[in-house]
Amino acid sequence: MYLPDFEYYAPESIAETCQLLSQFGPRAKVIAGGSDIIVKMKKEVLAPEVLVSIKNLAELKKIEYVPGKGVVVGARVTHNDLYKSKLLAEKYASVSNAAGQMADNQVRNIGTLGGNISNAVPSADLPPIFIALNATVKLEGVNGERTMPLEDLFTGPGKTVLAQDEIITEVVIPDQKMTGSNYIKFGLRKSGALAVVGVAVAVEVENNVIKDARVALGAVAATPVRAKKTEEFLKGKTVTDELLAEAGVIASGECKPISDIRASAEYRTDLVRVFTKRALRKAIDEGHV
Amino acid sequence: MSNFIVDKSGIKRYLVSVKINGSEYTRVVKANTLLVNFLREDLDLIGTKKGCELGDCGCCTVMLDGKPVNSCLVLAVDVDGREVTTIEGIANGEELDIVQEKFIEHAAYQCGYCTSGMIISSRALLNENPSPTEHEVREAIAGNLCRCTGYVNIVEAVLAAAEAEKK
Numbered sequence: 251m252y253l254p255d256f257e258y259y260a261p262e263s264i265a266e267t268c269q270l271l272s273q274f275g276p277r278a279k280v281i282a283g284g285s286d287i288i289v290k291m292k293k294e295v296l297a298p299e300v301l302v303s304i305k306n307l308a309e310l311k312k313i314e315y316v317p318g319k320g321v322v323v324g325a326r327v328t329h330n331d332l333y334k335s336k337l338l339a340e341k342y343a344s345v346s347n348a349a350g351q352m353a354d355n356q357v358r359n360i361g362t363l364g365g366n367i368s369n370a371v372p373s374a375d376l377p378p379i380f381i382a383l384n385a386t387v388k389l390e391g392v393n394g395e396r397t398m399p400l401e402d403l404f405t406g407p408g409k410t411v412l413a414q415d416e417i418i419t420e421v422v423i424p425d426q427k428m429t430g431s432n433y434i435k436f437g438l439r440k441s442g443a444l445a446v447v448g449v450a451v452a453v454e455v456e457n458n459v460i461k462d463a464r465v466a467l468g469a470v471a472a473t474p475v476r477a478k479k480t481e482e483f484l485k486g487k488t489v490t491d492e493l494l495a496e497a498g499v500i501a502s503g504e505c506k507p508i509s510d511i512r513a514s515a516e517y518r519t520d521l522v523r524v525f526t527k528r529a530l531r532k533a534i535d536e537g538h539v
Numbered sequence: 540m541s542n543f544i545v546d547k548s549g550i551k552r553y554l555v556s557v558k559i560n561g562s563e564y565t566r567v568v569k570a571n572t573l574l575v576n577f578l579r580e581d582l583d584l585i586g587t588k589k590g591c592e593l594g595d596c597g598c599c600t601v602m603l604d605g606k607p608v609n610s611c612l613v614l615a616v617d618v619d620g621r622e623v624t625t626i627e628g629i630a631n632g633e634e635l636d637i638v639q640e641k642f643i644e645h646a647a648y649q650c651g652y653c654t655s656g657m658i659i660s661s662r663a664l665l666n667e668n669p670s671p672t673e674h675e676v677r678e679a680i681a682g683n684l685c686r687c688t689g690y691v692n693i694v695e696a697v698l699a700a701a702e703a704e705k706k
Contacts, residue, residue, distance in 0.1 A: 251592040251611075258553065258570030258616060281614070288573070288612045289593050301570070305617050330606070354682025355660065357594055359606040360613065441681035442595065 251292045257300040264419060267302055268392045272415035274300045280417055282326055283360035286369050310364070310419060313337055320424040325364025325417070333358060342423060342538045348379045348433040348450070354442045364418040367403065370410045373469035377404070378450035379433040381466035381474055383423045391416035404473035427462065428452040430533030434525045438512060445469045446513045449525035453533045460484045465526060470505035470518055477501040480526065489534055498527035553616045559584070560628025568615045575599045577615035578625060586626035586655050597683035600656035601625050607663045626655035629662055638662050638700045647696035649687035656683045661697045671701055
């Protein structure tokens, strides 16, 4: 398979990147790793006239801890960079484990965090765990930058609030009171499968009492969604198996999955019940895993 | 900004300098040239195979700066200044790499079509992790599909190569 012709730019700065995106408008697309856009171009889903490669934006390739801010992850960081990061293994192994469950080794070596987020696929593996950890996302465009909670970025399948001239530059996991977090994905194979359901949780537990909880569900709605009733239900309660089972039931009532080739809506709903319970137990007992 | 020339028909062609299997190559490519086609058609390195061409099967796996990637998903112009290792660069002249030797010993291929990618993924694993578990080997080649389903022998060959390399 060969790609159609397109104009190619490899700008040296974020400002220049946004300028090009603004100049070419909807005719242009950003290419980072390529694992998504090249496939879409081969399948003729997309036919951009201009590709803007961000390969030269070295500043987007960092994972670092900034005191007072949190763990800052650049948009060009690959899934394997996340999976193999020592910093994340220490602080939020739940994030590295989620990244390690994505696709296969070859794709994890090119697919980026910014790409996984900006494609806004409802089954994407990274958004739920980042949302559970209350992450923010920074967008930069020709008129400056803006930062928002990651969950506010998504507006529908494949749709985000990103303007034509904007790119995602970084995601920040703020310092946490949460004592544990976990992401559980169910795919139809052990490797290389899209999530049929993905459940991410983060909890703050003190003396066996849940002080705070965040639950984010993937692949069961048009965008990744918070299970806010479940979160409210858990707050202030003492941890028991019955409590977590009931939380699972509430979460399954909060999602609105579709039936497709991978699973029925009923099956997905039941998976949410089971995985919410299991992910909560993991996060409560084992911390950020 | 990348260096380019404009040909007679007005099409831009980009200068790409890339180190492949230890040698420096400089070529001009169109922006839409994929790495796999650059290797096979421009450089005649046809050991890298084309399978699904959508990043699922792993036949076209090469190492990019030491890491296995699907060369069907990478633009040639994007590898300017980087380092690529193909199956042709795994052996040391006439002397086969230990992974290749163990693939032969364990009959770890049948039709052979996935073998280039399998060996690249396996070599990259052992470079990073000299003592992998069986599970880690299976994880490393999860993106390489063998339709003859010879996985058992492949996994045995990689584990044997790791064992032999430790000695």
